[in-house]
Amino acid sequence: MKSLLFSLLFLAVSPIIYAQNTFSGNINNAETGEPVFSANIYFPELGKGDMTDIDGNFSIQNIPNGKFKVVVSSVGFATYSNELDFPETSSLNITLEKSAIEMEEVIVSTPFHQLQSENVMRVERENVEELNRKGAITLSDGITQIAGVESLTTGVGIGKPVIRGLSSNRVLVYTQGVRLENQQYGDEHGLGISSKGIESVEVIKGPASLLYGSDAIGGVLYLNPERYAAENETNAEADVNYFSNTQGYQGSLMAKTSGEKLKFLARGSYAAHSDYETGDGERVTNTRFNETDFKAGIGYQDAKFKTDLRYNFNKSNIGIPEEIGVQSTDKAPLLPYQEIDNHILSLENKIYFNKSSLDFKIGYQYNDRKEFEEHHHEEHGEEEHEHEGEEEHAEEEHEEEGVDHPALEMHLETLNYNLKYILPRTGRFETILGVQGMHQTNTNYGEEILIPDATTTDFGVFATTHVHFDKWDFQGGLRYDIRNIDSEAVEPHEDEHSEEEYADEGEHAHESGEIAAVDRSYKSINGAIGAKYIITDRLSARLNLATGFRAPNLSELTSNGAHHGTNRYEIGDQTLENEQNFQVDLSLEWRNKHFEAFVNGFHNSISDYIYLQPTGELIEVNPVFEYTQNNAELYGGEIGLHIHPHPLDWLHLESSFETVTGKRNNGEYLPLIPANSLTNTFRVEFEDVDEKIYSKYAFIRLKNVFDQNNVSAFETRTGGYGLLGAGFGGQFAINSTEMIIGVSGNNILNKDYISHLSRLKPDGISNIGRNISVSVRWLL
Structure with missing residues (x-):
């Protein structure tokens, strides 16, 4: 009987096992008929591709049976996409139309692997290389160049994404295909x-709970890791960056190789920065930081199966600024500072059946967050402070206290899973069924407790479908989620420091009160529906309606202590309910070969919005703030245009305007809402393959930020300012290698200004002044 079952199973799967196809063809220029060299032919659902040779030929092996989208792209040409059916298809010979529009890429963060022009939901996508080209110091700094995206900062080393006015736990970050969990509530x-x-950043601006569950109420920042080398190729890369303002440097080494089925890559990098300098010439003490990063991946793929194992280790030492004091260019953080070790291990498996596929992702993360603060012992009395230099004393404290005794130490372990079944296509319909979940534990080891030991468990099930017509595309779905939070009680204890010492304490030094145990469950049903309509060949419209939810985090539920970095005593509320929102997005896009324009508008209504409210009381000289809830709304949008006039295809004029307003139901404005801004960029790009420097560019950019007078009751307004930036660079060959050199400058006029999203704003501390960055990159 057992033998018979195995025989039947073998007969059932043998068509799958041996279903493999070879796909080849030729790509030519539609105007000249000449072959297109280095065109990229890519199957996004399979993660397979090839590049054309000098004759325009390509060949891809091990294509499974089924219908798959192919995307053909090349610089200077319009991107081509089509759906091919295997084994009926074996070759493709096409011509590409010349176009000055930047070539389109496949959107990964949405479920159906479409180009942006084909997507029902508008998603912003930027290559990280392009963001770095414009002088970004960190990734959080770089994403602010995307319309509708800003960063909530503490200096230049600490930044978190803000999408249309929402941040922290209201914006999900995905990396390596799994959600990033690193105590992002703080x-x-x-x-x-x-x-x-x-490789690239994708931004979903709006609720994405249908795809990602709780915490995606404000949007998703989706980080795509770099790809493996092309089949039967080996690549290496080395790059260095220098930043004048922080006297910072960053270096990275990468190697990757791919055979017919097996792939491997590894990258190591290190960065170190001194305190940044404001436009007035003062260095902001203890904004220094350093970062060590290692990424590796190994993949295997044949006609029926694909697996991708990725690992990322990131170690950061980040100073926590409190005031402008010591003027130094040292790079070792002073007290107080954070030491963060983050490990991310992810595994993605795809199984291709005859007309359907199964996608299973699992991720494990270990986040070890330590914070070190100054401790005053008898041997360091006032006399000693008077006779020792401020920086020398801080370094002595660092050596004696910093490494061995963190004041705060939290270990966060997270296991994520995501199972999706892509059903066989029926007519015009594509459908995906999925199950997602998370198991997370937080454990305290330090002398201070910011949030209690706790276990969080998520489970969600969803279905989404897409239907395509000649001029209409529709997409919709439903999802059910449940989250359980179970925390341990915390007994009250007295802080060992006196009131006079509180002024010198770090971010989380506090006198903890009693925290009761939490055992809560949060449930929610959410849905989304959207439509894209091609009004004319050049004009299209998108309308999306979606709901989302966010369960309150541990800090909002359990806080009971003074946070001296923010100079307030916070009290949580264990009766807080889900935040639930409904957002309407409308987008219009007009484009031809030499002109693009878009208008995006949104309205986001949030029920039971959670925020901090001052009570008017004082505890240990700190004002008391309580977490509470009220309904709120945010509205605004983005407008942009891109002109590249014929016949000057190398010339680009870009302009974008973004605005957002946030209010509670009582008419008061929400805090930390970005100011309106207008960005204008003039750039030139040349792709002359016959020149020694065959890829050249230059740009000049002016970002005008307007006054922010719409402020909450307990925050200050900020004035407007203009920031001028510029840069240039090029690529050229040296023997068998290629070198890319870039120079860029931000805030070239050294404007002294304060961003409304700076956490140093209440202390009157300005943002970074002029910064010139130089990058050199070798491709081997």
Whole structure:
């Protein structure tokens, strides 16, 4: 009987096992008929591709049976996409039309692997290389160049994404295909990801709970890791960057190789920065930081199966600034500072059946967050302070106390899983069924407790479908989620420091009160529906309606202590309910070969919005703030255009305007809402393959930020300012290698200004002044 079952199983799967196809063809220029060299032919659902040779030929092996989208792209040509059916298809000979529009890429963060022009939901996508080209110091700094995206900062080393006015736990970050969990609820907890080894950034601006569950109420920042080398190729890369303002440097080494089925890559990088200098010439003490990052991947793929194992280790030492004091260019953080170790291990498996596929991702993360603070012992009395230099004393404290005795130490372990079944296509319909979940534990080891030991468990099930017509595309779905939070009680204890010492304490030094145990469950049903309509060949419209939810985090539920970095005593509320929102997005896009324009508008209504409200009381000289809830709304949008006039295809004029307003139901404005801004860029790009420097560019950019007078009751307004930036660079060959050199400058006029999203704003501390960055990159 057992033998018979195995025989039947073998007969059932043998068509799958041996279903493999070879796909080849030729790509030519539609105007001249000449072959297109280095065109990229890519199957996004399979993760397979090839590049054309000098004759325009390509060949891809091990294509499974089924219908798959192919995307053909090349610089200077319009991107081609089509759906091919295997084994009926074996070759493709096409011509590409010349176009000055930047070639389109496949959107990975949405479920159906479409080009942006084909997507029902508008998603912003930027290559990290392009963001770095414009002088970004960190990844969180780079994403602010995307319309509708800003960063909530503490200096230049700590930044977290803000999408249309929402941040922290209201914006999900995905890396390596799994959600990033690194205590992101904290204002002073940064993104914690190096830009090295990240290929591109995608931004979903709006609720994405249908795809990602809780915490995606404000949007998703999706980080795509760099791809493996092309089949039967080996590549290596070395690059260095220098930043004048922080006297910072960053270096990275990468190697990757791929055979017919097996692939491997590894990248290591290190960065170190001194305190940044404001436009007035003062260095902001203890904004220094350093970062060590290692990424590796190994993949295997044949006609029926694909697996991708990725690992990322990131170690950061980040100073926590409190005031302008010591003027130094040292790079070792002073007290107080954070030491963060983050490990991310992810595994993605895809199984291709005859007309359907199964995608299973699992991720494990270990986040070890330590914070070190100054401790005053008898041997360091006032007399000693008077006779020792401020920096010398801080370094002595660092040596004696910093490494061995963290005041705060939290270990966060997270296991994620995501199972999706892509059903066989029926007519015009594509459908995906999925199950997602998370198991997370937080454990305290330090002398201070910011949030209690706790276990969080998520489970969600969803279905989404897409239907395509000649002029209409529709997409919709439903999802059910449940989250359980179970925390341990915390007994009250007295802080060992006196009131006079509180002024010198770090971010989380506090006198903890009693925290009761939490055992809560949060449930939610959410849905989304959207439509894209091609009004004319050049004009299209998108309308999306979606709901989302966010369960309150541990800090909002359990806080009971003074946070001296923010100079307030915070009290949580264990009766807080889900935040639930409904957002309407409308987008219009007009484009031809030499002109593009878009208008995006949104309205986001949030029920039971959670925020901090001052009570008017004082505890240990700190004002008391309580977490509470009220309904809120945010509205605004983005407008942009891109002109590249014929016949000057090398000339690009870009302009974008973004605005967002946030209010509670009582008419008061929400805090930390970005100011309106207008960005204008003039750039030139030349792709002359016959020249020694065959890829050249230059740009000049002016970003005008307007006054922010719409402020909450307990925050200050900020004035407007203009920031001028410029840069140039090129690529050329040296024997068998290629070198790319770039120079860029930000805030060239050294403007002294304060961003409305700076956490140093209440202390009157300005943002970074002029910064000139130089990058050199070798491709081997």
